Amino acid sequence: MKKVYKVGCSIENLRGIRDFIRNALKPYGVRELDISEMVLAMDEMCSNLMIHAHHCNPDDLFELSVNVDKRKGVVFEIVDDKSVFDINAFQEPALDNLVHEKRKGGLGIRLVKAIMDEIEYHQQNGKTICRLTKKVQFN
Amino acid sequence: MVQIKRIQEDGMDIIIPIGEVDASSSIELDLVIAKSVGEGHTKILVDCTALEYISSAGLGVFMSYIEEFRDKNIRMVLFGMNERVANTFEILGLKELLTIAEDKVQAKQLLA
Numbered sequence: 241m242k243k244v245y246k247v248g249c250s251i252e253n254l255r256g257i258r259d260f261i262r263n264a265l266k267p268y269g270v271r272e273l274d275i276s277e278m279v280l281a282m283d284e285m286c287s288n289l290m291i292h293a294h295h296c297n298p299d300d301l302f303e304l305s306v307n308v309d310k311r312k313g314v315v316f317e318i319v320d321d322k323s324v325f326d327i328n329a330f331q332e333p334a335l336d337n338l339v340h341e342k343r344k345g346g347l348g349i350r351l352v353k354a355i356m357d358e359i360e361y362h363q364q365n366g367k368t369i370c371r372l373t374k375k376v377q378f379n
Numbered sequence: 380m381v382q383i384k385r386i387q388e389d390g391m392d393i394i395i396p397i398g399e400v401d402a403s404s405s406i407e408l409d410l411v412i413a414k415s416v417g418e419g420h421t422k423i424l425v426d427c428t429a430l431e432y433i434s435s436a437g438l439g440v441f442m443s444y445i446e447e448f449r450d451k452n453i454r455m456v457l458f459g460m461n462e463r464v465a466n467t468f469e470i471l472g473l474k475e476l477l478t479i480a481e482d483k484v485q486a487k488q489l490l491a
Contacts, residue, residue: 251403255380258399258432276432276463277470283434287402335472339445347435347442347471354470 242307247286249294249302257286257304264306265314269379278374281355282316284348285327285372293322313357313375324368326361327352380404383411391490392420397429400437409440416444421453422490426483428459433467441477454478458486 243264247253258279265275286304294300302320309315318324332350333341352359358373381404384395392415400408415423425441441457448455458480460468468474480486 251401254401254403254434255399258401273462273466277466279432280434280467283401287434287436291402335442335476338439338442339476347438351435351467351470 242305244303244305246301246303248298249290249300250296250298251287251290253290253298254283254287258283260304261306261316265308268308270314270376271379274374274376277355278314278316281352281372281374284352285316285318285370288327288348289318289320289322289324293320293324308378310378313373316372316374318370318372319367320370321367324361324370328359328361381407383407385411385415389487391422391424391487392418393424393426395426395429399432400430400440401432401434402436405434405436405440408437409443412440412444416447416451416453421451423453423455424483424486424490425455425457426459427457427461427464430460430464433464435471438467438471438473442473445476454490456480456486456489458482 245257245260247257261279261282262275289302290296302318305317307315327349330349333346338346355374356372357375360371362369362371381396381398381400384397386393394411394415396408456478459482460479468479478489480489
């Protein structure tokens with residue numbers, strides 16, 4: 241069953257997002273480590289969106305949904321009014337460069353790509369939908 | 380939300396983050412490490428036993444100090460990570476760039 245969470249773009253809401261995902265996945269017998277990886281990846285996606293697309297405006301809302309499909313795996317969707325930056329087009333900087341430049345950013349996208357199996361973007365009714373899929377085992 | 384404690388033991392500064400470090404709270408971790416460096420500590424332990432969660436914002440804080448620590452001959456060891464937190468460091472290959480110990484005893488030995 242698809243579960244939906246509407247959230248304002250304040251980074252103070254990231255904790256609520258993490259709780260929402262943990263609670264949504266709890267009944268499905270997904271491995272604890274898989275849940276924690278998905279929580280991390282979605283935290284990264286949502287914080288990027290809040291900070292870069294919405295400049296942390298708490299009045300801007302986007303929609304996050306989780307759908308568990310025993311064949312496909314866990315499917316997340318982020319639906320947003322703004323045109324969202326496609327992380328597939330982003331070339332992550334080498335770790336050595338991040339260290340050298342003393343950059344605090346640049347790791348989040350690397351985490352999302354390492355954790356999720358598929359990341360797709362679609363346009364629908366003037367909104368951008370980012371769909372992220374993780375194949376997992378259900379016990 | 381994170382609460383960060385600090386204690387000094389055997390000439391080492393021990394930083395203890397309690398709770399979750401994410402984009403909204405990583406600044407606090409950054410400030411505490413900066414304070415430790417500013418006070419002249421050269422042996423820093425990060426006790427992760429009560430660290431429940433860390434996102435890239437927190438990892439980025441540790442990464443951002445690597446060069447400064449090399450230049451100033453400051454050594455930092457993280458220890459006591461739970462499986463989920465350790466996995467986050469592992470995914471990014473940060474175990475190669477940072478010194479991570481199993482527990483406090485091993486961490487102190489590495490800084491002795």
